[in-house]
Amino acid sequence: MYNVGIDLGGTKIAAGLVDDNCKIIFKNSIPTRAGRPFIDIVSDMSVLALDVIRRGGASIEQVESIGIGSPGAADRSKGLILYCSSLNFRDVPLSSEIQKNIGLPVFLDNDANCAALAESIAGAAKDSEQSVTVTLGTGIGCGIIIGRKLYGGFNHAAGEAGHMVIDRDGEQCSCGRKGCWENYASGTALVRQTRKAAADVPLSLINRLSSGDISRIDGKTAFDAARRGDEAAVRVVNQYIRYVSEGLINLINILMPEVVVIGGGVSHQGKYFLKPLQQLVSAGVYGGSNLPQPKLKAAELGNDAGIIGAAMLKSQASR
Amino acid sequence: MYNVGIDLGGTKIAAGLVDDNCKIIFKNSIPTRAGRPFIDIVSDMSVLALDVIRRGGASIEQVESIGIGSPGAADRSKGLILYCSSLNFRDVPLSSEIQKNIGLPVFLDNDANCAALAESIAGAAKDSEQSVTVTLGTGIGCGIIIGRKLYGGFNHAAGEAGHMVIDRDGEQCSCGRKGCWENYASGTALVRQTRKAAADVPLSLINRLSSGDISRIDGKTAFDAARRGDEAAVRVVNQYIRYVSEGLINLINILMPEVVVIGGGVSHQGKYFLKPLQQLVSAGVYGGSNLPQPKLKAAELGNDAGIIGAAMLKSQASR
Numbered sequence: 212m213y214n215v216g217i218d219l220g221g222t223k224i225a226a227g228l229v230d231d232n233c234k235i236i237f238k239n240s241i242p243t244r245a246g247r248p249f250i251d252i253v254s255d256m257s258v259l260a261l262d263v264i265r266r267g268g269a270s271i272e273q274v275e276s277i278g279i280g281s282p283g284a285a286d287r288s289k290g291l292i293l294y295c296s297s298l299n300f301r302d303v304p305l306s307s308e309i310q311k312n313i314g315l316p317v318f319l320d321n322d323a324n325c326a327a328l329a330e331s332i333a334g335a336a337k338d339s340e341q342s343v344t345v346t347l348g349t350g351i352g353c354g355i356i357i358g359r360k361l362y363g364g365f366n367h368a369a370g371e372a373g374h375m376v377i378d379r380d381g382e383q384c385s386c387g388r389k390g391c392w393e394n395y396a397s398g399t400a401l402v403r404q405t406r407k408a409a410a411d412v413p414l415s416l417i418n419r420l421s422s423g424d425i426s427r428i429d430g431k432t433a434f435d436a437a438r439r440g441d442e443a444a445v446r447v448v449n450q451y452i453r454y455v456s457e458g459l460i461n462l463i464n465i466l467m468p469e470v471v472v473i474g475g476g477v478s479h480q481g482k483y484f485l486k487p488l489q490q491l492v493s494a495g496v497y498g499g500s501n502l503p504q505p506k507l508k509a510a511e512l513g514n515d516a517g518i519i520g521a522a523m524l525k526s527q528a529s530r
Numbered sequence: 531m532y533n534v535g536i537d538l539g540g541t542k543i544a545a546g547l548v549d550d551n552c553k554i555i556f557k558n559s560i561p562t563r564a565g566r567p568f569i570d571i572v573s574d575m576s577v578l579a580l581d582v583i584r585r586g587g588a589s590i591e592q593v594e595s596i597g598i599g600s601p602g603a604a605d606r607s608k609g610l611i612l613y614c615s616s617l618n619f620r621d622v623p624l625s626s627e628i629q630k631n632i633g634l635p636v637f638l639d640n641d642a643n644c645a646a647l648a649e650s651i652a653g654a655a656k657d658s659e660q661s662v663t664v665t666l667g668t669g670i671g672c673g674i675i676i677g678r679k680l681y682g683g684f685n686h687a688a689g690e691a692g693h694m695v696i697d698r699d700g701e702q703c704s705c706g707r708k709g710c711w712e713n714y715a716s717g718t719a720l721v722r723q724t725r726k727a728a729a730d731v732p733l734s735l736i737n738r739l740s741s742g743d744i745s746r747i748d749g750k751t752a753f754d755a756a757r758r759g760d761e762a763a764v765r766v767v768n769q770y771i772r773y774v775s776e777g778l779i780n781l782i783n784i785l786m787p788e789v790v791v792i793g794g795g796v797s798h799q800g801k802y803f804l805k806p807l808q809q810l811v812s813a814g815v816y817g818g819s820n821l822p823q824p825k826l827k828a829a830e831l832g833n834d835a836g837i838i839g840a841a842m843l844k845s846q847a848s849r
Contacts, residue, residue, distance in 0.1 A: 284817050294820035301820065341684050353784075357676060364786025365660050365824070371783040371816040378698045379709075379776055386816055388779070457698050460707070464690040465672075465784060467683025497690040497705055498603050501613035501620065505684070 213269050215260045215315075216522030217279045218322065221245050221297035224252075226259045227515070228267030228274075229522035233333035235515055237267030249303045257312035276316045277309055278521035280325030284368040287524075290319045293367070318524035323370060324361050325520030326510075327354025330472045332523050334511040339469040343462060344510065345372065347401075347455065347475035351393040355466065361527055373397065377457045392458035398430045398475050401451050405433040408443045416441035430476045434483055452484065456491035463505050464497045474510030485509055532588050534579045534634075535841030536598045537641065540564050540616035543571075545578045546834070547586030547593075548841035552652035554834055556586030568622045576631035595635045596628055597840035599644030603687040606843075609638050612686070637843035642689060643680050644839030645829075646673020649791045651842050653830040658788040662781060663829065664691065666720075666774065666794035670712040674785065680846055692716065696776045711777035717749045717794050720770050724752040727762045735760035749795045753802055771803065775810035782824050783816045793829030804828055 213236065218225040220243060227238035241259055243252065260277055264270075283295025290306020292298075306317040320328075327336075327344035336342035340359055346352035351373030355362040363369050373393035374386045381390025394400055405428050409417040416436040421427040433451070436444030459471060477484055489507045496504060512519055532555065537544040539562060546557035560578055562571065579596055583589075602614025609625025611617075625636040639647075646655075646663035655661035659678055665671035670692030674681040682688050692712035693705045700709025713719055724747050728736040735755040740746040752770070755763030778790060796803055808826045815823060831838055 284821055294817055339684075355784075357681065362676065365658075365788035366786055366822045368817050368821050369784065369786035374783050374816040375694075375780040376776055377695055379696050379700075381698075387818075388814055457695055461694040461780070462784065464693050465674075465688065465781065467685055467688035469684035495707055497693040498613055498687050499706075502603055502687050503685045 213264075213267070213274050214522040214525055215263060215274060215277045216325070216518035216520065217256055217260060217277065218325070218517030218521060219243070219256065219279055219281045219298075220322070221282060224256055224259060225518055226256070226263045227518035227522065228263045228269055229519055233329070233519050233523065235518060236269070237263050238515075238518060239263050239266070243298070245298050249300060250308070252298070253305065253308045253312070257309055260309070260313060271313075271315070274315060276318055276525040277313060278318045278325070278524035279305060279309070280320060280322040280517045280521040281305065282322050284366070285319050285321050286367050287318065287320050287363065290317060292319070316525070318528055320361065320363075320521070320524055320527075321354070321367070321370070322517055323352030324354040324363065325524070326352060326474060326516040327356055327472070327520070328361055328523055328527065329512050329516040329520035330474075330510055331356040331359065332526070333519060334516065335472045335508040336470045341466070341468040342470040342472060343466060343468045344472040344474060345459065345462070346510070347396060347473065347477050348398050350399070351397050351458070353462070356468075372458060372462050375458055375461060377461065395454035396451070396458055398477060400454070401430050401433065401477060402428060404447050404451060405444075408433070408447045412443040415443035417444050434477075434480045438483060448483070449487075452488050453491060456488055456495060459488070459492050459507075460495040463492065468505055471505055471507050472510050473507060474513075474516065478509040481509070532583075532586070532593050533841040533844055534582060534593060534596045535644070535837035535839065536575055536579060536596065537644070537836030537840060538562070538575065538598055538600045538617075539641070539836075540601060543575055543578060544837055545575070545582045546837035546841065547582045547588055548838055552648070552838050552842065554837060555588070556582050557834075557837060558582050558585070562617070564617050568619060569627070571617070572624065572627045572631070576628055579628070579632060590632075590634070593634060595637055595844040596632060597637045597644070597843035598624060598628070599639060599641040599836045599840040600624065601641050603685070604638050604640050605686050606637065606639050606682065609636060611638070635844070637847055639680065639682075639840070639843055639846075640673070640686070640689070641836055642671030643673040643682065644843070645671060645793060645831075645835040646675055646791070646839070647680055647842055647846065648831050648835040648839030649793075649829055650675040650678065651845070652838060653835065654791045654827040655789045660785070660787040661789040661791060662785060662787045663791040663793060664778065664781070665829070666715060666792065666796050667717050669718070670716050670777070672781070675787075691777060691781050694777055694780060696780065714773035715770070715777055717796060719773070720749050720752065720796060721747060723766050723770060724763075727752070727766045731762040734762035736763055753796075753799045757802060767802070768806075771807050772810060775807055775814060778807070778811050778826075779814040782811065787824055790824055790826050791829050792826060793832075793835065797828040800828070
């Protein structure tokens with residue numbers, strides 16, 4: 212049997228036909244064109260789901276459910292998106308509308324939760340009862356697994372660790388508070404920090420690697436320059452890793468998961484990122500060397516985690 | 531039937547005979563004299579437990595278990611205190627030693643967890659599946675209840691929310707990091723902030739209320755002076771409430787419990803504390819008015835929470 216996972220994003224809608232071993236048989240994506248009426252997006256999602264079933268070589272009778280990972284806060288018991296600023300949705304009945312179109316059971320959860328579920332079932336945290344998956348992307352996504360189940364809190368909105376203040380008089384965040392972790396430790400923040408270093412240090416290798424065009428600086432640039440010894444880039448990388456560690460240590464002190472999975476482009480920097488990060492985290496966690504320490508691991512499922520986790524939501528439905 | 535709860539603190543050891551309705555039938559306490567050998571403290575705890583059973587009018591046959599709430603990190607499955615700086619304990623087999631002396635099953639957990647369990651079973655959070663109990667005392671204690679069970683994380687050390695950094699270049703904390711929440715929002719921090727205001731503003735009512743003796747300033751002084759309109763005291767109280775809110779909002783954004791129970795002396799300030807705190811928290815939580823909001827409640831069991839929660843640890847043993 213199969214399940215379809217749909218990863219509804221602000222930029223694109225990706226869907227995949229997923230088998231019982233969490234393998235994607237066929238996947239496809241279309242632009243979201245956020246801002247359109249809800250019902251038009253529902254229509255495109257339904258067509259895409261039917262498309263990946265057909266082109267994956269399955270019949271609709273072989274598909275058990277449609278799972279959806281959505282940005283914002285979702286009420287999974289009612290299948291509503293309660294609130295999503297990037298899609299301009301509020302209290303929209305996503306599950307029931309998709310169900311009307313396709314005639315299969317529909318399960319809905321937050322996209323960061325879907326990534327955490329995928330890593331927990333089939334990825335870097337698959338041997339752990341408790342894990343947290345932190346995705347360093349445009350913002351910081353965070354999904355919490357407790358007892359191998361997604362933890363959503365009483366209003367299905369738990370895991371907003373990106374909006375944990377780590378610097379109470381710090382940078383203004385879009386959420387209204389100052390100094391939220393994602394302003395310092397998201398992928399977006401790393402790019403901003405690298406661009407600032409490029410402007411401040413004209414002779415830095417960062418500028419040569421980006422041909423002097425600041426818009427070509429991405430989340431890899433500082434790491435590339437740092438590996439070649441550029442001092443300004445080394446400072447950016449070290450400071451960024453420290454920013455990431457501050458929020459991670461806070462999260463670990465509260466939740467003490469066995470494994471923390473780190474996703475997002477920067478997780479591919481391997482030993483240049485995870486190793487120094489693990490050192491800072493181990494040194495900073497309360498109780499330190501007196502207690503067993505959570506392990507940091509790079510995400511294993513990459514961009515597919517959203518599709519795979521959405522397809523696995525059915526397994527969570529008995530909660 | 532009864533259970534005995536022992537609240538092992540850095541200053542005193544309190545024990546109580548607790549009935550099946552979570553009522554304390556008889557309680558007593560003795561000084562801890564921290565720094566003594568482990569085995570001497572075990573001996574005193576055992577004598578105290580037998581004392582409250584006898585003076586509570588019960589026989590040992592009517593007692594099901596001994597529960598212990600201890601500072602530091604406890605391994606509840608093995609009955610060990612892994613690490614406790616205030617008692618200078620490391621990897622001590624507390625449960626088995628007490629069991630040798632008394633011959634009853636012994637259950638052990640962290641003291642903040644015992645307080646959270648008590649409030650969850652018999653106090654301010656008794657109607658909630660998920661709650662967090664935050665005690666603003668010498669430091670900040672935090673216990674997490676998920677699905678009506680204590681959550682300890684993989685190493686039994688979860689809930690160290692007091693060591694969540696809210697100001698990454700802030701005050702040095704004893705844990706080694708800078709800017710931990712408890713340096714700003716514990717009861718100790720409130721006293722320190724009040725004393726500073728007294729020194730900075732000699733004409734403040736704070737000084738008159740403490741007869742000019744800075745050592746007489748306690749956690750109530752600023753609230754007492756603020757209620758009578760003293761400007762310096764109003765500033766202290768407002769800033770303190772803001773500090774408390776910063777960490778609470780972080781914790782809520784991560785865990786989204788239905789109820790947050792606030793304990794410690796300051797929780798008795800009622801509407802002068804909880805009401806403005808709830809306003810700040812509701813305004814700051816991610817998703818704000820778009821989502822149902824966790825409720826803040828004052829702790830109901832006060833200093834007895836440690837004894838009651840320890841006595842109830844037996845109910846958690848099937849985890």
